Amino acid sequence: MPEITGDSIKDRTFDAIVIGSGISGGWSAKELTERGLKTLLLERGRNVEHIKDYPTTNMMPYEFEHRGEMPLAIQKAAPVVSRCYAFREDAMHFFVKDNEHPYVQEKPFDWIRGYQVGGKSLLWARQTQRWSDYDFEGPARDGFAVDWPIRYKDIAPWYSHVEKFAGISGNRDGLKELPDGDFLPGYPLNAVEDYFREHVHQKYPGRHIVSARGAHLSRPQPIHFQQGRGQCQNRVLCQRGCPFGGYFSSNASTIPWAAKTGNLTLRPFSVVHSVIYDEKKGRATGVKVIDANTRKETEYYAKVIFVNASALNTNLILLNSVSGRFPNGLGNDNGLLGKYVAFHNYSATISAVYNGMKQYRTDGRNPVGGGYIPRFRNVFRQETDFLRGYAAGFSAHRSEIADHSGTGVALKEHLLNPSLGEWRVGSHMMGETIPKETNHVSLDKEKKDDWGIPQLKIAVVYDDNDEKMRQDYLDQMAEMFGSAGFTDIRPARADKAPGLDIHEMGGVRMGHDPKTSLLNKWHQLHACKNVFVTDGACMTSTSTQNPSLTYMAFSARAADYAFGELRKGDL
Amino acid sequence: MMIIAGGVAILPSCSGDPGKASIALKNLPVTADQETLLAAVAETIIPKNDMPGARDMNLHLFTLKMVDDCSDAAEQQVFMAGLDSIDQFSRQKYNNAFVQCSDTQKATLLDDIAGGRQDNKQLTTMINITKRRVIQGFMNSKYVMTDLKKYELVPGRYNGYFPVKTS
Numbered sequence: 196m197p198e199i200t201g202d203s204i205k206d207r208t209f210d211a212i213v214i215g216s217g218i219s220g221g222w223s224a225k226e227l228t229e230r231g232l233k234t235l236l237l238e239r240g241r242n243v244e245h246i247k248d249y250p251t252t253n254m255m256p257y258e259f260e261h262r263g264e265m266p267l268a269i270q271k272a273a274p275v276v277s278r279c280y281a282f283r284e285d286a287m288h289f290f291v292k293d294n295e296h297p298y299v300q301e302k303p304f305d306w307i308r309g310y311q312v313g314g315k316s317l318l319w320a321r322q323t324q325r326w327s328d329y330d331f332e333g334p335a336r337d338g339f340a341v342d343w344p345i346r347y348k349d350i351a352p353w354y355s356h357v358e359k360f361a362g363i364s365g366n367r368d369g370l371k372e373l374p375d376g377d378f379l380p381g382y383p384l385n386a387v388e389d390y391f392r393e394h395v396h397q398k399y400p401g402r403h404i405v406s407a408r409g410a411h412l413s414r415p416q417p418i419h420f421q422q423g424r425g426q427c428q429n430r431v432l433c434q435r436g437c438p439f440g441g442y443f444s445s446n447a448s449t450i451p452w453a454a455k456t457g458n459l460t461l462r463p464f465s466v467v468h469s470v471i472y473d474e475k476k477g478r479a480t481g482v483k484v485i486d487a488n489t490r491k492e493t494e495y496y497a498k499v500i501f502v503n504a505s506a507l508n509t510n511l512i513l514l515n516s517v518s519g520r521f522p523n524g525l526g527n528d529n530g531l532l533g534k535y536v537a538f539h540n541y542s543a544t545i546s547a548v549y550n551g552m553k554q555y556r557t558d559g560r561n562p563v564g565g566g567y568i569p570r571f572r573n574v575f576r577q578e579t580d581f582l583r584g585y586a587a588g589f590s591a592h593r594s595e596i597a598d599h600s601g602t603g604v605a606l607k608e609h610l611l612n613p614s615l616g617e618w619r620v621g622s623h624m625m626g627e628t629i630p631k632e633t634n635h636v637s638l639d640k641e642k643k644d645d646w647g648i649p650q651l652k653i654a655v656v657y658d659d660n661d662e663k664m665r666q667d668y669l670d671q672m673a674e675m676f677g678s679a680g681f682t683d684i685r686p687a688r689a690d691k692a693p694g695l696d697i698h699e700m701g702g703v704r705m706g707h708d709p710k711t712s713l714l715n716k717w718h719q720l721h722a723c724k725n726v727f728v729t730d731g732a733c734m735t736s737t738s739t740q741n742p743s744l745t746y747m748a749f750s751a752r753a754a755d756y757a758f759g760e761l762r763k764g765d766l
Numbered sequence: 767m768m769i770i771a772g773g774v775a776i777l778p779s780c781s782g783d784p785g786k787a788s789i790a791l792k793n794l795p796v797t798a799d800q801e802t803l804l805a806a807v808a809e810t811i812i813p814k815n816d817m818p819g820a821r822d823m824n825l826h827l828f829t830l831k832m833v834d835d836c837s838d839a840a841e842q843q844v845f846m847a848g849l850d851s852i853d854q855f856s857r858q859k860y861n862n863a864f865v866q867c868s869d870t871q872k873a874t875l876l877d878d879i880a881g882g883r884q885d886n887k888q889l890t891t892m893i894n895i896t897k898r899r900v901i902q903g904f905m906n907s908k909y910v911m912t913d914l915k916k917y918e919l920v921p922g923r924y925n926g927y928f929p930v931k932t933s
Contacts, residue, residue, distance in 0.1 A: 385926025
């Protein structure tokens with residue numbers, strides 16, 4: 196990989212600049228470099244090289260000072276990130292601590308961030324589902340947000356493209372609402388997950404439990420070996436970084452692949468201040484970067500710029516990219532930049548016990564976690580008093596239970612010879628939220644970060660639709676659990692602030708009309724065509740799928756388009 | 767020098783003061799005598815037999831480390847108060863300091879405390895905290911996880927229909 200040595204404009208000029216090295220930025224960089232474009236990949240955090248920089252990856256539980264638990268002082272100093280399920284002793288070094296990068300919560304919002312090469316692709320839950328037209332057509336059918344300027348047929352080949360390279364495990368389930376992909380073998384459901392699948396199939400037409408689809412190499416193909424990745428070893432310690440490359444991350448996959456082309460320049464510690472707009476040329480010419488350590492300002496130049504800074508940081512950068520032509524942020528002629536932010540409603544869970552299938556337990560670990568229930572509410576027509584619906588996770592576990600009473604040799608014997616408990620089942624909701632103008636982010640007028648960049652101010656809240664949907668999820672799941680003979684059914688409202696779902700989306704939404712959207716169907720800013728946004732910021736609506744796979748496909752598709760336009764001389 | 771407690775290295779105390787605890791603690795004012803007492807409590811919970819016991823694994827030091835770093839100030843205060851009152855309870859019952867009691871007496875004392883057969887709630891809480899941490903340290907120890915093969919770092923398999931042995 197070339198080093199940045201000189202200071203001349205020529206040395207700071209590339210064909211393309213990608214801002215952010217997470218799941219979408221890694222894909223943008225891979226696709227651009229593969230097409231021969233000299234690409235600068237900017238990352239605000241430190242470098243994390245695959246395997247080499249996974250310090251905890253091979254540690255045994257007893258090698259952690261607090262056996263994984265977070266010391267109270269850290270929790271108190273960083274309450275927001277401490278609420279994230281994966282912020283534990285083994286992966287805490289991949290999370291932003293609250294005080295390192297403050298932001299303004301106009302309304303409570305848990306903003307979970309990973310500032311390093313690879314971003315949150317190291318930490319993600321690896322669930323990957325395609326959207327269908329029942330998702331893309333949602334806003335138009337149900338009269339919210341604006342119509343998506345693309346449909347399933349536009350993105351389907353790009354889903355295939357990224358699935359083959361990333362490696363996605365799953366079964367071909369033949370569901371219209373959850374299109375099949377180019378899958379590696381799926382991870383099978385266990386005895387009780389299968390039992391519930393069959394029961395629901397019989398008793399609840401139109402509702403399905405499928406094997407969760409995930410970015411794990413269940414049976415690696417030559418393309419994965421070429422990346423230096425191997426079979427997933429069922430460790431399920433993914434958040435530490437995987438020494439086998441068993442799950443997809445930018446670090447294991449797209450970034451080293453892009454580097455191998457010889458066309459990639461990766462620059463960590465590069466905080467992007469803004470995108471530079473040239474009024475005479477009527478286009479963006481580069482980005483202004485502040486070195487995270489030295490605070491030195493440098494400008495880099497390119498013909499096309501991909502903004503993949505993560506949903507809300509992409510909003511921040513564009514809002515901060517002001518010029519005479521764009522006094523309110525780059526491409527923001529309609530004043531909608533930063534608005535119509537949405538997320539996924541994860542605010543309910545339910546658990547129960549199953550007293551059957553005692554002849555089985557599980558052995559080893561399932562890296563994708565178990566089952567997935569695709570959205571079954573309002574899919575083909577509106578049928579409830581709330582808009583849209585929810586997907587859900589579903590999994591069953593059978594734990595060993597040891598008697599902890601007493602002391603001495605008897606206690607020791609009990610601890611080392613546990614008995615098998617009953618099967619326990621659990622589910623969590625993943626609801627679509629409706630983007631609204633009032634759910635927005637903006638730049639704080641006074642507060643700045645350590646690099647002189649305005650802090651992001653976040654005002655995103657739940658609404659009545661979310662509450663109705665949550666109640667419906669709890670009611671429907673409780674009924675299905677009861678019908679399946681599960682007992683001790685415990686519905687739980689998890690009153691968490693938006694953000695903790697880590698699926699924040701929107702603010703730079705796509706649409707047909709420049710008056711009501713920021714990006715066109717190729718992810719170009721309507722008003723500044725050589726700037727592309729392909730991370731979560733581009734989302735017009737959220738649907739219920741885990742979004743990363745869609746960002747990967749968007750990035751690959753947009754990069755291919757950008758290359759074509761450059762070649763034609765249109766950019 | 768590092769002290770290995772249940773498999774993980776803990777920094778020794780810098781003071782070198784023989785009256786102080788042997789490991790570095792930020793919040794708990796633990797003396798060497800109290801450390802000895804806690805070691806006896808931990809050993810009573812997980813005694814040495816043909817397998818190592820709590821003292822061999824330094825589970826009392828693990829307990830101190832966890833309470834020092836992961837308990838809030840109120841719980842730490844209760845822990846110290848409880849630790850201070852163990853000898854009072856053992857003298858009341860057996861006319862001896864806890865460490866001087868026989869193994870059987872020690873076990874009876876802990877059972878009485880955990881079972882609420884005494885009035886000092888702080889003492890009950892302290893023993894329950896210690897028991898939870900000693901069990902956690904034991905189950906997560908190198909001995910149990912590696913030597914007894916109770917934990918696999920790299921399973922390399924998944925079977926959702928694994929037959930349960932009926933014996």
